[in-house]
Amino acid sequence: MTNENPTRMPAFRIRMTGRATEESHRVSSPLELLFDLTFVVAIAQISTQLAHKAESGDIVSGLGPYLMVFFAIWWAWMNFTWFASAYDTDDVPYRLTTLVQMAGVLVVAAGVPAAFDHQDFTAIVVGYLIMRVGLVSQWVRAAIEHPEGRTTALRYAIGITVVQVGWVSRLALPGDWGWWAFIVLAVLDLSVPLWAERTGMTSWHPHHIAERYGLFTIIVLGESVSAAAAGVQNGLASHGLGVELVTIAAIGLVLLFALWWLYFLEPAAEGLSIRRNRAFIWGYGHAFVFASLTAIGAGLEVAVQRAAANAETSDLAAEYAIAVPVAVFLLMLWLLHAPLVPVAVIRPLKTVIAVLLVLVLPLASPLIGLVGVTAGIAMVASALVAATLIDKRTGRGTES
Template sequence: MSESPETVPAFRVPWRRSMVARDPGQSHRASTPLELLFDLCFVVAISQAAAQLAHGVEADHIGSALLGYAMVFFAIWWAWMNFTWFASAYDTDDVPYRLLTLVQMAGVLVLAAGVPAALTEYDFTVATIGYAIMRVPMVLQWLRAAREHPAGRACALRYAGGIAVVQVLWLVRLALPHPLDYIAFGVLVLAEIAVPVFAESRGATTWHPEHIAERYGLLTLIVLGECVLGTTIAFQSGITEAGLSIDLIMLAIGGLLLIFGLWWTYFLGGDDAGLVSMRVALTWGYGHYLVFAAIAALGAGLEVAVLASEHQAHLPLAVAGLAVAVPVAVFMIVISQLRQFTWPAGSLSHGLVTAMAVLVLGCGALAEVIGIGSAVLAMGVVLGALLAVYLRRAARR
């Protein structure tokens, strides 16, 4: 019986093994150390995107900042997601696989280096080059799977061909004048999303539900960590320049409650049990773009709130409050909608989630009246109250 990559000691990892499909029913299928290292490379890119969003919002350039953030975050998320699903089905953990993953990690760092120019100057040249560096190894991985796993050859070739064609079009997009480059961006996003649908239409890959749920949970933790890091740096700056104030204390408590509340909400568990078909898996997986983007945007919003509290941001307090409230509301609404597909019927109260979102947005809008610290603290209390009500109802069921 052959050993799975997780059970092979490091000194016995072979130069090369056949890239065959992993067992989707394998027990204790956990993330590998290589996958964890790959995730950590995305910390830099996500941090850059959130920081640039915060700078744009605090300068009151909200529309352009949000547009740039949405565009850059798509590239970050999509490259991560493609690697994650491929690894769930074909992770051989041999030398060629590791080296191709190393090239993808280099692409992540190049993409991260291009984030500031993309968000402030709308120059996507470096970001696109970094994206291409990530995508070429992905094509090679799929071609290897097609060659070494005959049963999945048709699906793997569709993946390789689709990714390659769309990547060439991303490079062509750099030569388009404005606003055609923006129109092309939207078209290419739809093309990227269509590739897995097209590839999996005949003969799906053998992804592992528990592994996929764990991988998404780990990236959620990384993005939440970015929230903590960005907010901590902002607090350090605020305390150094103006001293510790009541407003900052309330903001810190409220921010911690929000981050902890989002963590608790996401890790209620049970998503993997509902990933029973490719249609459900794609819907759940694609919807996480908004989940991850909202969490990272919360970190940017908390940074803006700290600057607004110390009168260092050029925007009304209500806008700063909404910079925190909107990501929280988006996260809660999206995650509740996604769990319609993965949780048993009747597990969720969408009316309760909607009421919470309205209350959180109301708290943000009232920041001009009650102060930004009080507003963020009130949001944290509202989210905590929602969790308490849900847990109480779940216990009764």
């Protein structure tokens, strides 16, 4: 059992062994919550930069840097979270190695503008390297102190190190090779856990993991609220208070609230407890959930700026900047949870209908305008919440 109370002095050193998967009352530690705050900064940076690209009518050029930087942020958070779920000791060495990883996240955040504006990923790679140094040191410690999981831990340490050499080497490649190198290295990075855990699965805690993912979902939703607020602030500064601007901002809040509600309707913790073998699908697939929620924030900022006549993009582009990530979120939410539980809470037919409506609504823009489309998307998400609650209340079965 680790020391979860930040007001008490942590033990200087506790032997790192696999934590019990049935440990009661396992929740996120104060250190994990502090760690997450560094990701708030990084996510805010990429959301803002993507919004700026969209506002200038050049969103396509921003998608590449967005995906690359988001991968670094998401994958670093993933690695820390799953390691902590299995091996968190919360002693002094563990806290210090976590501090190293936090420093790496902030370096990544500092390098986001250069990545978007100049395709310069030097700071991103350096920050990623710092994070990996901290993580590898933790895996080496686990290998030394936990003989039963030594092979798996060493595989993690070796695999992460080898791939990290590739990421650093990528900086020396010609610009035309950048995308191909990124794809290859990202696949290799994603393959490390699959290879490492073939010799034995780490003792991650299903309820702890579900809570950690829920907290990260709240973080990206919070950044979406912040992005929309930034758009309102800029609009007020340039054109003053406008009905359309305020209306879109309010609609955006309703939309984000509905998406939050939908996410927490699905019982992920129980599903992970029953079907631990499907954790990779659920965990990896959340990249689309997190990325879509982050993109929704950028889309809402673009819509608010468009309403204030500060964006060069068209109404249709602003509407699809919201519609596409909302559709991805709704679809992935069902796809990821359906394999975990015998009965899916959100019915697949309703999900498909909601996705189609969200993607079609921008085509009605000439008739209902930007406000109408944004309101329509929020109404679809809200209707899906209501329909799901009715299904739960009436006890109607759903397809798995």
